[in-house]
Amino acid sequence: MSRAEDKGRRRDPEGRTERSSGVVGLLIKIVALGTIIGLAVMLTPALVGTDRWGFLAVVWGVVAVLGVTYATRRFVPAKYLVPGTLLLVLFVVYPILMTFQLSTTNYGDGTRTSKEVTVSRIIGAAAQQAEGARTFELAVGSEGTATSGPYTFLLLDAATDEVFAGTPDGLTELDPDTVTVEDGAITAAEGFTLLDRRQINEFSQRGGELEGFAVPTDNGVITAQGFSAVELYSPLEYDAAADTITNVETGVDYTPVQSGDRKLFTSAEGERLSTQSWEENVGLDNYVRAFTDPRISSDFVGIFIWTLVFAVLSVGTTFALGLFLASVLNDARVRGQRAYRSILLLPYAIPGFIALLVWSSFFNSEFGLINNVLNLDINWLGNPFWAKVAVLLANLWLGFPYMFLVCTGALQAIPSDYKEAASLDGATGWTNFSKITFPLLLVAVAPLLVSSFAFNFNNFNAIFLLTEGGPFSPDNPTAGGTDILISYTYRLAVGGAGQQIGFASAISVVLFIITGVLAALQFRATRALEEVG
Incomplete structure (x- = not known):
């Protein structure tokens, strides 16, 4: 080098x-x-x-x-x-x-906790303060984050200054060196994240783990009273081996008895000790209920047909309008193409939930914009037929800009040589479009049409925000005139007095399978387009 x-x-x-x-x-x-x-x-x-x-x-x-x-x-x-x-x-x-x-569980309102926590709450709810009962300064700690739990009562005995950790499993004395006490209150504890008073109030009132939290002791239970705690005497005792709760004052035994999707402690005479239950596995019971419950099966066929019609028409109308506008603006002779395209995309830029609420006011039969401007007297949201038309019109306005974008891109990707060659062979404009442009366009957009169908098959927002599934007839207040499967089952599982999350999950799985099967059939049908071009 x-x-x-x-x-x-x-x-x-x-x-x-x-x-x-x-x-x-x-x-x-x-x-x-x-x-x-x-x-x-x-x-x-x-x-x-x-x-x-x-x-x-x-x-x-x-x-x-x-x-x-x-x-x-x-x-x-x-x-x-x-x-x-x-x-x-x-x-x-x-x-x-x-x-x-x-x-596969019965999780929902009233069944969000474990059996141990439920038993502790039932015993705590029957507790009463005895003479000379111990009182404590209360702090609430979490072994995880403040919002996730699990939670523990950190108790400072007001008489002896002993410190305890209380859970639904019992009371455990803590080493004083692991706890910081200032001004008669626990301010820190090793291994725990302490909740502030605002968090304690919030988590106790919203039906979370702290609601009804009770710590069993040899003399009864310890429950919170504000930001203090007191040991109460309960006449109820739980026998884990026999799985019974006994009232020692009356001698009555209560055993778990199945009631719907949950178990309740009930006496031999049928008297329920409490309405509180617990989460447990129920196997495929939720799926069996989905297909055998008369409230669901009686309206299922009609709602399923309307769901298919709604999905097909939503895709068909939005695609037809989007393709028409895209074809018109794809002509080089049209001036101001950019301005027109920007205007047509405005509905796509408005959040859907806002647009649907606005459309709901437009369809008002008394002072709605549509009836007033067109001088009509149509009960859009009160008549089942016109309510369906209203849903389809609103969904058309929301969906055509997406199809317009898709079709515009697909049209611009088609080589102009094909159309020029066909024109030289004497093809008319319609023949050119139907024999060349449209088949080539379907090759690109067919998968998107399938995905759009799957989306509209479960388009909960379009139904719930516009009509809430209504109108409803007096003899059937659970199934509305515009309900699709997802909105109907939502009302049954979640929209009632108590949320049945496990049952709602089973319905979601069923809808997932139905949508998947329909999408697979559609994809299979679109394979013929692979030979085009």
Whole structure:
């Protein structure tokens, strides 16, 4: 190597640049992996404390996959596949699995807690203060975050200054060195995140884990009274072996008896001790109920047919209008194309829930804009037929800009040579469009039409915000004239006096399967378009 070449290489910064970029990339990799591992370490105590072993395994499984993939120079293809795969699993597959798991339970209002917590609450609800009962200064701690729990009563005995931790499983004395007491109140405790008074009030009143929280003791139970706690005597005793609650004053035993989708402690004479129940697995009972409950099956066929009609017409009308406008504005002879296209996209820029509420006022039979401007006397939202027309019109206004965008892009992607060759062969404008343009356009937009059908099949917002599923007849207040399957089952499972989350999850799974089957059939039917062109 000559001296000039060596000198030129030393002046060439390419090697130094490559080394510096490699160092930066290594630092970014270390920081990213360190952050992920740190988050996993931070979440581990909370997951262990709540016995969430499945979540713990998933968290550390993700850490292991990321570590093996990006900490080494092997598995190069995986470096590109792992992020998308993890996002697919976490945001698509996992929610589906969790929904199915929830559908096999009776989770809902009145069944949100475990059996142990429910028993503790029932015993606590029957408690009364005895003479000389212990009183405590109360603090509420969480072994996880302040919003997630699980929660523990941190109790400072007002007479002895002893400190206890109370859970639905019982009372445990704490080491005073692990607790900080200031001005007669617990201000900190090792292993716990303390809730402030606003959080205690909020979580106690909204039906959460703190509502009815009771700590069993040898003399009764400890319950909160404001921001203090008192030991109360309860005449009820629970026998875990026999699974019975006994009233020691009357000698009456109460055992769990099935009532609908839950179990209630009931005496031999049929007297219920409480309306409180607990979450438990019910297998496929929610699915059996979905197909055998007369309230659902009696209206299912009619609502299913209207759901199909609504989805098909919504897609068909929006596609037809969008394609017509796109074809007109795709002609080079039209002036001001950009301005027209911008105006036509305005409905797409307005949030759907706002637009639907505005359309609801437009359809008002007394002072609505449509009746007043057109001098009509149509009861748009009170007549089942006209309510269906109103829903389709509003959905047409909301949906055609999307189809206009899709069709505009597809039309501009079709080579002009095809149409010019057909014109030279004597093809008319309609023949050109029907034989060349439209088939080629369907190749591009057919999958989007299928996805649009699936969306409208479960288009809850369009129904609920515009008509709330109505109008309703006096003899059938549960099934409305514009109800589709999702809005109908929402009213049955969630919209009533009590939310039945497990049953709603089962309905969601059923609708997911129906939509998937219909979409698969549609995709299969569109395979014939693959031969076009």
